[in-house]
Amino acid sequence: MAKYKHIKNAFLGGIFTSLLVILGTLSKFFDPLIIGLKEITLDRPLPGYYFPIFMLFGLIIPIFYRYKIRTKITDKSLIEAYLIFLFIQIINEITYVVFIGKYISVIIGFIFTMGRIVQIILVRRYLIDSQIKKLFDLLFLLWAANTFNIIFNRLVPLYINSR
Numbered sequence: 001m002a003k004y005k006h007i008k009n010a011f012l013g014g015i016f017t018s019l020l021v022i023l024g025t026l027s028k029f030f031d032p033l034i035i036g037l038k039e040i041t042l043d044r045p046l047p048g049y050y051f052p053i054f055m056l057f058g059l060i061i062p063i064f065y066r067y068k069i070r071t072k073i074t075d076k077s078l079i080e081a082y083l084i085f086l087f088i089q090i091i092n093e094i095t096y097v098v099f100i101g102k103y104i105s106v107i108i109g110f111i112f113t114m115g116r117i118v119q120i121i122l123v124r125r126y127l128i129d130s131q132i133k134k135l136f137d138l139l140f141l142l143w144a145a146n147t148f149n150i151i152f153n154r155l156v157p158l159y160i161n162s163r
Contacts, residue, residue, distance in 0.1 A: 004077075006077050006078055006080070006081040006123065006126070007077060007080055007081050007084060009081065010080075010081035010082070010084040010085045010119065011084055011085075011088070013085060013115060013119065014084060014085045014087075014088030014089070014115075015088070017088070017089075017092075017111055017112055017115050018088060018092055020111060021092055021096070021107070021108055021111060024107070025096070025100065025104070030104060030107055033107060033158065034100070034101065034103045034104055034107070036158045036161060036162065037103045037104075037106050037107070037154060037158060038101075038103045039161065040153075040154055040157045040158055040161070041102075041103055041106065041154070043157075044153055044154075044157070053142075054142065054146070057138065057139070057142050058086065058139065058142055058143070059083075059086060061135070061138075062079050062082060062083055062086075062135065062139070063083065065079055065131075065132065065135055066079040066080060066083065069129075069131060069132075071128070071129040071131070071132055072128045072129060074126060074127075074128055075127055075128055075129050075132040078123045078126060078127060078132070078136075079132070079135075081119070081123065082116075082119065082120070082123070082136075082139070085112070085115065085116060085119055086116070088112075089108065089109075089112035089116075092108050092112070093105045093108050093109065096108060106150060106154050109146070109150065110147070110150045110154075110155075113143050113146050113147050113150070114147065116139075116143050117140065117143050117144060117147065120136055120139055120140045120143065121140070123136070124136050124137075124140075
């Protein structure tokens with residue numbers, strides 16, 4: 001029963017976060033941010049290793065743990081919940097990048113990353129296996145670093161340029 005609770009909550013959290021992105025987009029709230037982020041992103045592109053690191057540590061390793069590591073069903077369901085929320089983000093980013101442009105991915109990434117950090121903090125107490133706890137500690141550090149990068153390499157320059 002708890003297995004489905006975590007998965008359901010991750011799915012609902014992803015849908016709620018998606019709705020926030022939709023509302024921000026339809027209301028044109030993100031439009032000035034996208035314009036500013038375009039300039040900043042062109043001036044300060046991410047290093048070439050940035051996305052491969054996130055693909056490896058944020059996606060591939062959790063999938064490996066889900067299917068190859070023998071652990072309790074609760075831990076597997078928490079990994080599944082993490083992956084569901086991540087897949088909803090990926091679907092959002094691909095969809096919005098196609099229809100709006102790649103600069104909105106910074107906004108979507110920031111919103112979903114904040115949600116993912118909250119998710120990791122909330123589910124960590126349910127983890128049983130020490131290996132899976134270490135995985136979630138690694139994931140927390142990964143997404144905290146992403147938040148730090150977005151704030152200091154995208155949002156702070158955006159704020160400074162808006163003055």
